[in-house]
Amino acid sequence: MVSGFRRALGSFTYRTFFKKESTYFTTVIASGVAFSMVFNTVFDKYWDRKTAGLKWDDIKDRYAPASE
Amino acid sequence: MFSRIAFNSLKQTTRGASKTTGHNALLGLSVATAIGSGAGLYYLDKNAAHANMEADGLHPADHPFPQKNFLGTFDHASIRRGFQVFKEVCSACHSLDLIYWRNLVGVAYTEEEARDMAAEFEYKDGPNDTGDMFMRPGKLTDPIPAPYANEEAARAANAGALPPDLSLITKARHGGVDYIYSLLTGYCDPPAGVEVREGLNYNPYFPGGAIAMAQNIFDGVVEFEDGTPNTASQIAKDVVTFLNWAAEPELDDRKKIGVKALLIFSTLTAIALWAKRNRWQTLKTRKIVFNPPKNWNKPTPPKN
Numbered sequence: 502m503v504s505g506f507r508r509a510l511g512s513f514t515y516r517t518f519f520k521k522e523s524t525y526f527t528t529v530i531a532s533g534v535a536f537s538m539v540f541n542t543v544f545d546k547y548w549d550r551k552t553a554g555l556k557w558d559d560i561k562d563r564y565a566p567a568s569e
Numbered sequence: 570m571f572s573r574i575a576f577n578s579l580k581q582t583t584r585g586a587s588k589t590t591g592h593n594a595l596l597g598l599s600v601a602t603a604i605g606s607g608a609g610l611y612y613l614d615k616n617a618a619h620a621n622m623e624a625d626g627l628h629p630a631d632h633p634f635p636q637k638n639f640l641g642t643f644d645h646a647s648i649r650r651g652f653q654v655f656k657e658v659c660s661a662c663h664s665l666d667l668i669y670w671r672n673l674v675g676v677a678y679t680e681e682e683a684r685d686m687a688a689e690f691e692y693k694d695g696p697n698d699t700g701d702m703f704m705r706p707g708k709l710t711d712p713i714p715a716p717y718a719n720e721e722a723a724r725a726a727n728a729g730a731l732p733p734d735l736s737l738i739t740k741a742r743h744g745g746v747d748y749i750y751s752l753l754t755g756y757c758d759p760p761a762g763v764e765v766r767e768g769l770n771y772n773p774y775f776p777g778g779a780i781a782m783a784q785n786i787f788d789g790v791v792e793f794e795d796g797t798p799n800t801a802s803q804i805a806k807d808v809v810t811f812l813n814w815a816a817e818p819e820l821d822d823r824k825k826i827g828v829k830a831l832l833i834f835s836t837l838t839a840i841a842l843w844a845k846r847n848r849w850q851t852l853k854t855r856k857i858v859f860n861p862p863k864n865w866n867k868p869t870p871p872k873n
Contacts, residue, residue, distance in 0.1 A: 540833075541829075544832075548825055551640070552821075555635070555643065555646075556642070556645055556821070557675055557677065559645075560645055560646050560649075
Protein backbone atom coordinates (compact mmCIF):
# COMPACT_ATOMS: atom_id res chain seq x y z
CA MET A 502 0.00 0.00 0.00
CA VAL A 503 1.98 3.01 1.24
CA SER A 504 5.20 1.02 0.97
CA GLY A 505 4.14 0.03 -2.54
CA PHE A 506 3.69 3.67 -3.46
CA ARG A 507 7.07 4.55 -1.96
CA ARG A 508 8.68 1.70 -3.87
CA ALA A 509 7.00 2.80 -7.09
CA LEU A 510 8.01 6.43 -6.48
CA GLY A 511 11.60 5.38 -5.85
CA SER A 512 11.61 3.24 -8.94
CA PHE A 513 10.11 6.04 -11.01
CA THR A 514 12.71 8.49 -9.74
CA TYR A 515 15.53 6.08 -10.49
CA ARG A 516 14.33 5.24 -13.98
CA THR A 517 13.59 8.82 -14.99
CA PHE A 518 16.47 10.73 -13.42
CA PHE A 519 19.25 8.50 -12.16
CA LYS A 520 19.56 5.63 -14.63
CA LYS A 521 21.06 7.46 -17.58
CA GLU A 522 24.15 9.53 -16.94
CA SER A 523 22.85 12.43 -19.10
CA THR A 524 19.62 12.77 -17.13
CA TYR A 525 21.49 12.33 -13.85
CA PHE A 526 23.82 15.17 -14.72
CA THR A 527 20.90 17.40 -15.77
CA THR A 528 19.11 16.58 -12.52
CA VAL A 529 22.14 17.52 -10.45
CA ILE A 530 22.63 20.85 -12.23
CA ALA A 531 18.94 21.73 -12.27
CA SER A 532 18.41 20.93 -8.60
CA GLY A 533 21.55 22.88 -7.76
CA VAL A 534 20.28 25.95 -9.59
CA ALA A 535 16.85 25.64 -8.00
CA PHE A 536 18.25 25.14 -4.49
CA SER A 537 20.61 28.07 -4.96
CA MET A 538 17.77 30.41 -6.01
CA VAL A 539 15.48 29.37 -3.18
CA PHE A 540 18.18 29.32 -0.49
CA ASN A 541 19.60 32.71 -1.46
CA THR A 542 16.18 34.37 -1.64
CA VAL A 543 15.05 33.02 1.72
CA PHE A 544 18.36 33.73 3.45
CA ASP A 545 18.70 37.24 2.02
CA LYS A 546 15.20 38.11 3.24
CA TYR A 547 16.06 36.78 6.70
CA TRP A 548 19.40 38.61 6.78
CA ASP A 549 17.86 41.89 5.65
CA ARG A 550 15.29 41.60 8.40
CA LYS A 551 18.03 40.90 10.97
CA THR A 552 20.12 43.94 9.88
CA ALA A 553 17.17 46.32 9.38
CA GLY A 554 18.14 49.96 9.88
CA LEU A 555 21.89 49.31 9.81
CA LYS A 556 22.69 49.00 6.12
CA TRP A 557 23.25 51.87 3.70
CA ASP A 558 20.12 50.91 1.77
CA ASP A 559 18.09 51.51 4.89
CA ILE A 560 19.41 55.02 5.55
CA LYS A 561 19.99 56.29 2.02
CA ASP A 562 16.47 57.65 1.78
CA ARG A 563 17.39 60.34 4.28
CA TYR A 564 19.88 61.74 1.76
CA ALA A 565 17.77 61.80 -1.41
CA PRO A 566 19.73 62.84 -4.49
CA ALA A 567 19.23 66.38 -5.80
CA SER A 568 17.53 65.11 -8.98
CA GLU A 569 14.48 63.85 -6.96
CA MET B 570 51.25 5.15 45.75
CA PHE B 571 48.69 7.82 44.93
CA SER B 572 48.03 6.34 41.54
CA ARG B 573 47.24 3.03 43.23
CA ILE B 574 44.89 4.77 45.67
CA ALA B 575 43.29 6.63 42.78
CA PHE B 576 42.95 3.48 40.73
CA ASN B 577 41.43 1.53 43.63
CA SER B 578 38.95 4.29 44.42
CA LEU B 579 38.06 4.49 40.76
CA LYS B 580 37.57 0.72 40.77
CA GLN B 581 35.21 1.07 43.73
CA THR B 582 33.06 3.60 41.94
CA THR B 583 32.99 1.55 38.77
CA ARG B 584 32.42 -1.78 40.50
CA GLY B 585 31.44 -4.40 38.01
CA ALA B 586 33.19 -2.65 35.14
CA SER B 587 36.08 -4.46 33.53
CA LYS B 588 39.75 -3.70 34.16
CA THR B 589 39.93 -2.05 30.73
CA THR B 590 37.15 0.36 31.63
CA GLY B 591 38.95 1.31 34.80
CA HIS B 592 42.17 1.87 32.91
CA ASN B 593 40.37 3.93 30.28
CA ALA B 594 38.64 6.04 32.92
CA LEU B 595 41.92 6.70 34.68
CA LEU B 596 43.60 7.58 31.40
CA GLY B 597 40.79 9.96 30.52
CA LEU B 598 41.04 11.58 33.93
CA SER B 599 44.82 12.03 33.59
CA VAL B 600 44.48 13.57 30.14
CA ALA B 601 41.78 15.94 31.38
CA THR B 602 43.97 16.96 34.32
CA ALA B 603 46.96 17.52 32.04
CA ILE B 604 45.00 19.64 29.59
CA GLY B 605 43.24 21.55 32.35
CA SER B 606 46.39 22.36 34.26
CA GLY B 607 48.22 23.22 31.02
CA ALA B 608 45.49 25.67 30.06
CA GLY B 609 45.43 27.13 33.56
CA LEU B 610 49.19 27.61 33.66
CA TYR B 611 49.16 29.18 30.19
CA TYR B 612 46.44 31.63 31.24
CA LEU B 613 48.29 32.52 34.43
CA ASP B 614 51.54 33.06 32.51
CA LYS B 615 49.88 35.30 29.94
CA ASN B 616 48.13 37.42 32.57
CA ALA B 617 50.90 37.45 35.14
CA ALA B 618 51.75 40.76 36.78
CA HIS B 619 55.29 41.88 36.04
CA ALA B 620 57.43 44.91 36.64
CA ASN B 621 57.17 46.34 33.14
CA MET B 622 53.41 46.20 32.47
CA GLU B 623 53.51 49.84 31.39
CA ALA B 624 55.34 48.67 28.26
CA ASP B 625 52.36 46.53 27.26
CA GLY B 626 49.81 49.28 27.76
CA LEU B 627 46.65 48.97 29.83
CA HIS B 628 44.43 46.21 28.42
CA PRO B 629 41.35 47.88 26.90
CA ALA B 630 37.88 46.93 28.05
CA ASP B 631 35.52 44.91 25.85
CA HIS B 632 33.18 47.48 24.27
CA PRO B 633 29.89 46.42 22.63
CA PHE B 634 30.60 47.48 19.05
CA PRO B 635 27.84 45.77 17.01
CA GLN B 636 30.27 44.62 14.31
CA LYS B 637 32.28 42.62 16.84
CA ASN B 638 29.57 40.02 17.28
CA PHE B 639 29.80 36.80 15.35
CA LEU B 640 26.84 37.79 13.16
CA GLY B 641 27.11 41.56 13.68
CA THR B 642 27.43 44.09 10.85
CA PHE B 643 28.29 47.77 10.64
CA ASP B 644 25.95 50.57 11.59
CA HIS B 645 26.32 52.66 8.44
CA ALA B 646 24.87 55.78 10.06
CA SER B 647 27.77 55.51 12.52
CA ILE B 648 30.23 55.15 9.62
CA ARG B 649 28.84 58.38 8.11
CA ARG B 650 29.21 60.29 11.37
CA GLY B 651 32.67 58.78 11.84
CA PHE B 652 33.86 60.03 8.47
CA GLN B 653 32.65 63.49 9.40
CA VAL B 654 34.70 63.29 12.61
CA PHE B 655 37.72 62.07 10.66
CA LYS B 656 37.43 64.86 8.12
CA GLU B 657 36.99 67.59 10.74
CA VAL B 658 39.36 66.40 13.47
CA CYS B 659 41.77 63.67 12.44
CA SER B 660 42.61 64.52 8.83
CA ALA B 661 44.61 67.55 10.03
CA CYS B 662 47.44 65.16 10.91
CA HIS B 663 46.50 61.63 9.76
CA SER B 664 46.36 60.33 6.21
CA LEU B 665 43.91 57.72 4.90
CA ASP B 666 45.79 56.71 1.77
CA LEU B 667 43.92 53.53 0.91
CA ILE B 668 40.43 55.07 0.90
CA TYR B 669 39.17 56.84 -2.21
CA TRP B 670 36.12 59.10 -2.48
CA ARG B 671 34.40 56.40 -4.56
CA ASN B 672 34.73 53.92 -1.66
CA LEU B 673 32.29 56.04 0.34
CA VAL B 674 29.54 55.81 -2.28
CA GLY B 675 26.89 53.31 -1.30
CA VAL B 676 28.44 52.91 2.14
CA ALA B 677 27.99 56.25 3.91
CA TYR B 678 27.25 58.85 1.22
CA THR B 679 25.32 59.12 -2.04
CA GLU B 680 27.27 59.61 -5.25
CA GLU B 681 26.34 63.30 -5.40
CA GLU B 682 27.44 63.91 -1.82
CA ALA B 683 30.76 62.14 -2.37
CA ARG B 684 31.36 64.07 -5.57
CA ASP B 685 30.64 67.38 -3.83
CA MET B 686 32.97 66.50 -0.96
CA ALA B 687 35.76 65.50 -3.34
CA ALA B 688 35.37 68.73 -5.31
CA GLU B 689 36.18 70.76 -2.20
CA PHE B 690 39.79 69.62 -2.45
CA GLU B 691 42.40 70.35 -5.10
CA TYR B 692 44.54 67.67 -6.66
CA LYS B 693 47.60 67.98 -8.88
CA ASP B 694 47.02 66.43 -12.28
CA GLY B 695 49.16 65.31 -15.22
CA PRO B 696 50.84 67.55 -17.78
CA ASN B 697 48.52 69.66 -19.89
CA ASP B 698 49.09 70.47 -23.55
CA THR B 699 51.91 72.89 -22.74
CA GLY B 700 53.59 70.35 -20.43
CA ASP B 701 52.69 71.98 -17.10
CA MET B 702 51.18 70.26 -14.07
CA PHE B 703 47.99 71.92 -12.91
CA MET B 704 45.60 71.80 -9.98
CA ARG B 705 42.03 70.65 -10.47
CA PRO B 706 39.05 69.98 -8.16
CA GLY B 707 38.78 66.41 -6.87
CA LYS B 708 36.86 63.58 -8.49
CA LEU B 709 35.45 60.30 -7.16
CA THR B 710 38.54 58.48 -8.38
CA ASP B 711 40.87 60.53 -6.17
CA PRO B 712 42.11 59.36 -2.76
CA ILE B 713 41.16 61.06 0.48
CA PRO B 714 43.78 63.84 0.63
CA ALA B 715 46.72 63.42 2.97
CA PRO B 716 47.69 66.36 5.20
CA TYR B 717 51.44 66.11 4.49
CA ALA B 718 53.33 65.47 1.26
CA ASN B 719 55.70 62.92 2.80
CA GLU B 720 56.89 61.42 6.08
CA GLU B 721 59.55 64.06 6.64
CA ALA B 722 57.01 66.88 6.41
CA ALA B 723 54.73 65.02 8.81
CA ARG B 724 57.51 64.54 11.35
CA ALA B 725 58.65 68.13 11.03
CA ALA B 726 55.14 69.41 11.76
CA ASN B 727 54.63 67.06 14.74
CA ALA B 728 57.84 67.42 16.75
CA GLY B 729 59.48 64.38 15.17
CA ALA B 730 56.54 62.01 15.63
CA LEU B 731 54.82 60.46 12.61
CA PRO B 732 51.01 60.33 12.77
CA PRO B 733 50.35 56.87 11.32
CA ASP B 734 48.09 56.29 8.32
CA LEU B 735 44.71 55.22 9.61
CA SER B 736 43.48 53.11 6.66
CA LEU B 737 44.21 49.81 8.46
CA ILE B 738 44.74 50.98 12.03
CA THR B 739 42.06 48.81 13.65
CA LYS B 740 43.66 45.72 12.12
CA ALA B 741 47.20 46.95 12.76
CA ARG B 742 46.92 47.43 16.49
CA HIS B 743 46.57 44.71 19.10
CA GLY B 744 43.19 45.23 20.68
CA GLY B 745 41.53 46.54 17.51
CA VAL B 746 38.50 48.79 17.93
CA ASP B 747 38.58 48.48 21.72
CA TYR B 748 42.16 49.74 21.81
CA ILE B 749 41.56 52.72 19.50
CA TYR B 750 38.42 53.71 21.41
CA SER B 751 40.11 53.39 24.81
CA LEU B 752 43.11 55.32 23.52
CA LEU B 753 41.02 58.22 22.25
CA THR B 754 38.99 58.49 25.45
CA GLY B 755 41.68 57.40 27.89
CA TYR B 756 43.73 60.53 28.37
CA CYS B 757 44.27 61.31 32.06
CA ASP B 758 46.84 62.74 34.44
CA PRO B 759 49.83 60.47 35.00
CA PRO B 760 49.87 58.68 38.35
CA ALA B 761 52.10 59.99 41.12
CA GLY B 762 55.77 59.48 40.35
CA VAL B 763 55.36 58.99 36.60
CA GLU B 764 57.14 61.64 34.58
CA VAL B 765 56.08 62.37 31.00
CA ARG B 766 58.60 64.47 29.12
CA GLU B 767 57.78 67.77 27.49
CA GLY B 768 55.80 67.30 24.28
CA LEU B 769 54.35 63.90 25.15
CA ASN B 770 51.01 63.12 26.77
CA TYR B 771 50.15 60.43 29.27
CA ASN B 772 47.79 57.71 28.06
CA PRO B 773 47.74 54.43 30.01
CA TYR B 774 46.53 52.44 26.99
CA PHE B 775 49.48 53.43 24.83
CA PRO B 776 52.39 50.99 25.21
CA GLY B 777 54.95 52.85 27.29
CA GLY B 778 52.38 55.33 28.54
CA ALA B 779 53.68 58.42 26.73
CA ILE B 780 52.03 59.23 23.39
CA ALA B 781 52.88 62.15 21.13
CA MET B 782 49.25 62.82 20.18
CA ALA B 783 47.34 65.12 22.50
CA GLN B 784 43.70 64.53 23.33
CA ASN B 785 41.55 65.63 20.40
CA ILE B 786 38.13 64.16 21.18
CA PHE B 787 36.17 66.37 23.56
CA ASP B 788 32.47 66.92 24.10
CA GLY B 789 31.09 68.96 21.22
CA VAL B 790 34.14 69.13 18.90
CA VAL B 791 31.88 67.99 16.04
CA GLU B 792 28.23 68.81 15.36
CA PHE B 793 26.37 65.84 13.87
CA GLU B 794 23.89 66.62 11.10
CA ASP B 795 21.48 63.87 12.20
CA GLY B 796 21.21 65.33 15.68
CA THR B 797 23.04 62.58 17.55
CA PRO B 798 24.29 63.94 20.90
CA ASN B 799 27.96 64.80 20.36
CA THR B 800 29.52 63.57 23.57
CA ALA B 801 33.18 62.61 23.51
CA SER B 802 32.33 58.92 23.82
CA GLN B 803 29.81 59.11 20.95
CA ILE B 804 32.33 60.94 18.75
CA ALA B 805 35.02 58.39 19.55
CA LYS B 806 32.65 55.48 18.96
CA ASP B 807 31.66 56.81 15.55
CA VAL B 808 35.20 57.54 14.38
CA VAL B 809 36.33 54.08 15.53
CA THR B 810 33.44 52.49 13.60
CA PHE B 811 34.50 54.47 10.53
CA LEU B 812 38.12 53.36 10.92
CA ASN B 813 36.97 49.77 11.33
CA TRP B 814 35.04 50.06 8.08
CA ALA B 815 38.08 51.60 6.37
CA ALA B 816 40.19 48.61 7.45
CA GLU B 817 37.50 45.96 6.79
CA PRO B 818 35.06 47.26 4.15
CA GLU B 819 34.09 43.69 3.27
CA LEU B 820 32.85 42.88 6.77
CA ASP B 821 29.12 43.02 5.99
CA ASP B 822 29.41 40.75 2.97
CA ARG B 823 31.93 38.47 4.63
CA LYS B 824 29.64 37.71 7.54
CA LYS B 825 26.60 37.19 5.30
CA ILE B 826 28.45 34.80 3.01
CA GLY B 827 30.07 33.17 6.04
CA VAL B 828 26.74 32.28 7.59
CA LYS B 829 25.53 30.86 4.28
CA ALA B 830 28.70 28.82 3.95
CA LEU B 831 28.44 27.46 7.48
CA LEU B 832 24.81 26.46 6.96
CA ILE B 833 25.44 24.69 3.67
CA PHE B 834 28.71 22.99 4.62
CA SER B 835 27.43 21.73 7.96
CA THR B 836 24.38 20.28 6.22
CA LEU B 837 26.53 18.65 3.57
CA THR B 838 28.85 17.25 6.25
CA ALA B 839 25.93 15.71 8.10
CA ILE B 840 24.62 14.20 4.86
CA ALA B 841 28.08 12.85 4.01
CA LEU B 842 28.49 11.25 7.44
CA TRP B 843 25.07 9.61 7.15
CA ALA B 844 25.72 8.45 3.59
CA LYS B 845 29.04 6.86 4.53
CA ARG B 846 27.49 5.01 7.46
CA ASN B 847 24.59 3.96 5.28
CA ARG B 848 26.84 2.45 2.61
CA TRP B 849 29.12 0.79 5.19
CA GLN B 850 26.26 -0.79 7.10
CA THR B 851 26.39 -4.00 5.04
CA LEU B 852 30.09 -4.41 5.71
CA LYS B 853 30.02 -3.43 9.36
CA THR B 854 27.18 -5.80 10.23
CA ARG B 855 28.25 -8.80 8.18
CA LYS B 856 29.07 -11.98 9.97
CA ILE B 857 31.56 -14.55 8.73
CA VAL B 858 30.73 -18.05 9.95
CA PHE B 859 32.69 -21.26 9.52
CA ASN B 860 30.47 -24.32 9.20
CA PRO B 861 32.74 -27.33 9.45
CA PRO B 862 31.76 -30.49 7.50
CA LYS B 863 30.17 -33.36 9.46
CA ASN B 864 33.19 -35.65 9.80
CA TRP B 865 35.73 -32.95 10.43
CA ASN B 866 38.28 -33.42 13.16
CA LYS B 867 39.17 -30.11 14.76
CA PRO B 868 42.92 -29.74 14.29
CA THR B 869 44.81 -29.57 17.57
CA PRO B 870 48.03 -27.61 17.96
CA PRO B 871 51.17 -29.82 18.04
CA LYS B 872 52.31 -30.78 21.53
CA ASN B 873 55.83 -29.56 22.21
